Amino acid sequence: MIIASNPLFCFRPFDEVIKKIEDGFEGWEFLAEAEHGWDHRETIQDTLSTSNLQIQVHAPFNDINISSLNRSMKKASIDEIRKAIDLSVMIDSEMLTVHPGLYSPMAREWSGTKDALLDSLITIKKLADDSGIMIALENMPACFPTTGITPEEIRYFTEKTGVGFCFDIGHANTTGRLDDFLEFDPVNIHIHDNHGEDDLHLPLGEGNIDFANVLSKSTNYEGNWVIEGRSLEALKMSKEYLIGLLS
Numbered sequence: 387m388i389i390a391s392n393p394l395f396c397f398r399p400f401d402e403v404i405k406k407i408e409d410g411f412e413g414w415e416f417l418a419e420a421e422h423g424w425d426h427r428e429t430i431q432d433t434l435s436t437s438n439l440q441i442q443v444h445a446p447f448n449d450i451n452i453s454s455l456n457r458s459m460k461k462a463s464i465d466e467i468r469k470a471i472d473l474s475v476m477i478d479s480e481m482l483t484v485h486p487g488l489y490s491p492m493a494r495e496w497s498g499t500k501d502a503l504l505d506s507l508i509t510i511k512k513l514a515d516d517s518g519i520m521i522a523l524e525n526m527p528a529c530f531p532t533t534g535i536t537p538e539e540i541r542y543f544t545e546k547t548g549v550g551f552c553f554d555i556g557h558a559n560t561t562g563r564l565d566d567f568l569e570f571d572p573v574n575i576h577i578h579d580n581h582g583e584d585d586l587h588l589p590l591g592e593g594n595i596d597f598a599n600v601l602s603k604s605t606n607y608e609g610n611w612v613i614e615g616r617s618l619e620a621l622k623m624s625k626e627y628l629i630g631l632l633s
Contacts, residue, residue: 389412
């Protein structure tokens with residue numbers, strides 16, 4: 387299934403956004419922040435009770451850092467992920483996409499970022515398993531201070547913890563390692579375009595990604611194609627482009 391995603395939608399009322407998503411899509415991966423976060427869980431649950439959209443949840447990432455070297459900040463970040471897990475349970479969404487976190491300002495001088503992230507993911511995986519939720523760890527674009535950029539990093543953390551992999555095609559393209567990521571077996575895929583440098587989230591076909599090649603090597607993938615776009619119009623453009631490729 388092709389579903390929509392735009393993190394900026396979280397600043398608008400949930401019931402307002404869902405009407406726009408329903409006009410063109412069968413599903414939506416929403417960012418559990420701001421108007422779409424834990425504090426609005428009752429409104430979200432009520433709204434979804436009358437919707438036929440297939441829903442996935444993306445864990446919050448603003449001011450969240452599960453790679454933090456500060457134990458208190460890391461604990462607080464994990465707690466925010468826990469709320470997203472609980473929200474997923476409330477609305478019967480079985481998968482939660484999670485960002486791997488950021489390097490702390492002194493991380494290049496201090497060791498421990500890798501261990502901090504591993505510890506966080508082990509804790510998050512247990513919380514998710516206890517709730518019947520699958521965690522999908524997303525690969526990040528090639529820019530400091532993000533962690534989880536290279537195929538080697540993603541493989542290390544997914545194999546060490548047992549979390550699933552959310553393959554972000556656009557992010558992978560900025561690393562110059564897109565073909566290496568195609569060797570993975572993702573449980574979730576984010577799809578958007580760029581020119582191989584900045585993480586632009588362009589409509590499909592407006593960058594340099596060879597999506598025909600990506601799709602030809604993803605024939606065993608059975609999950610959703612999550613289109614990420616900067617506007618509803620861009621999302622619809624990408625949907626039509628992707629339908630053409632899939633057919």
